[in-house]
Amino acid sequence: MSGVVRDGEADRKAALALLFDRSAPTYERVGVEHFDDLGRRLVARAGVTAGERVLDVGCGTGAVLVPAARAAGPEGEVIGVDLSPGMVARAREEIARHGLRRARAFVGDAESVTPAGGDGTDGTNDTGGANGAVGVSLAPGSFDTVLAGISLFFFPRPRTAAARYHELLKPGGRFAVSWWGRPDPRWDPVFTASAPYGRGPSSHALPANSPFRSVDAFHAMLSDAGFADAETVEEDCVTRFADAGQWWTWVWSTAGRQFWESIPDDAREDAVAAVNAELDALKAADSSLTSVSKVRFTVARST
Numbered sequence: 001m002s003g004v005v006r007d008g009e010a011d012r013k014a015a016l017a018l019l020f021d022r023s024a025p026t027y028e029r030v031g032v033e034h035f036d037d038l039g040r041r042l043v044a045r046a047g048v049t050a051g052e053r054v055l056d057v058g059c060g061t062g063a064v065l066v067p068a069a070r071a072a073g074p075e076g077e078v079i080g081v082d083l084s085p086g087m088v089a090r091a092r093e094e095i096a097r098h099g100l101r102r103a104r105a106f107v108g109d110a111e112s113v114t115p116a117g118g119d120g121t122d123g124t125n126d127t128g129g130a131n132g133a134v135g136v137s138l139a140p141g142s143f144d145t146v147l148a149g150i151s152l153f154f155f156p157r158p159r160t161a162a163a164r165y166h167e168l169l170k171p172g173g174r175f176a177v178s179w180w181g182r183p184d185p186r187w188d189p190v191f192t193a194s195a196p197y198g199r200g201p202s203s204h205a206l207p208a209n210s211p212f213r214s215v216d217a218f219h220a221m222l223s224d225a226g227f228a229d230a231e232t233v234e235e236d237c238v239t240r241f242a243d244a245g246q247w248w249t250w251v252w253s254t255a256g257r258q259f260w261e262s263i264p265d266d267a268r269e270d271a272v273a274a275v276n277a278e279l280d281a282l283k284a285a286d287s288s289l290t291s292v293s294k295v296r297f298t299v300a301r302s303t
């Protein structure tokens with residue numbers, strides 16, 4: 001039974017890696033600031049300070065990793081892990097562009113952060129990807145902070161992941177997570193109009209037992225995993241699009257493209273027309289569109 005579940009999970013992770021590989025070339029590169037802003041806010045909330053050793057799980061193109069590496073400075077170290085080779089390649093470009101000598105990014109499964117073929121409990125290891133993180137210590141209690149920016153809800157087993165981060169953190173170390181609160185209700189008609197045409201999970205459509213269904217449920221999961229003093233703040237995530245065309249380009253640069261890829265070719269034109277009609281209703285006088293969703297920042301302390 002568990003083998004079947006794990007096979008399913010492996011398939012889901014492989015599909016997710018390919019999905020983000022397709023997004024990688026344009027992710028946060030279409031003139032819409034979204035993830036970079038959230039990344040800076042997560043690092044500020046986590047309170048990363050000079051000299052810290054930081055693990056960034058689901059590092060993507062470096063929206064969290066870059067500000068974390070700046071905060072940790074030349075005496076610190078930041079390790080990013082992501083399933084998608086395309087995202088990791090972009091993160092490495094960012095590391096080089098910003099001259100961050102103490103930051104590295106690796107392909108691997110951040111849910112377990114184990115060395116290839118190992119159990120992750122020994123000292124210097126790799127993080128389990130083909131581009132293994134040679135020379136990275138995954139010793140228990142060897143990190144000051146673990147950061148998860150808009151990534152943890154993609155993991156099939158967030159509880160297992162949290163327990164693993166508790167193991168990797170020093171006592172008193174911080175686990176800081178950004179995740180979604182409610183989407184902007186003014187945009188509901190856009191998603192309602194598109195819904196009949198495609199399929200695919202939305203990060204806002206969560207199973208009843210998901211730890212992301214409420215702040216209390218999330219704090220309970222963290223407590224089960226060994227964390228204390230969890231605190232969550234909810235803030236606005238304001239995303240501005242110059243016009244409807246830029247919104248479309250942006251959707252295709254994110255995981256949201258999965259829904260649009262699922263629409264059969266012969267239905268796509270109708271789906272686009274249905275959504276464009278709703279986007280028209282949201283336009284400001286200058287044709288811009290603004291979404292104000294809620295983002296949550298949770299910080300917990302490792303006991």
Ligand SMILES: C[S@@+](CC[C@H](N)C(=O)[O-])C[C@H]1O[C@@H](n2cnc3c(N)ncnc32)[C@H](O)[C@@H]1O
Binds near residue numbers: 017039060087108110
């Ligand atoms: C929405 S992106 C966020 C990336 C980055 N943290 C940011 O703030 O822009 C989610 C990322 O999580 C990664 N991801 C999802 N599941 C993962 C897993 N099990 N292990 C490692 N990375 C994972 C995806 O490949 C993707 O790059």
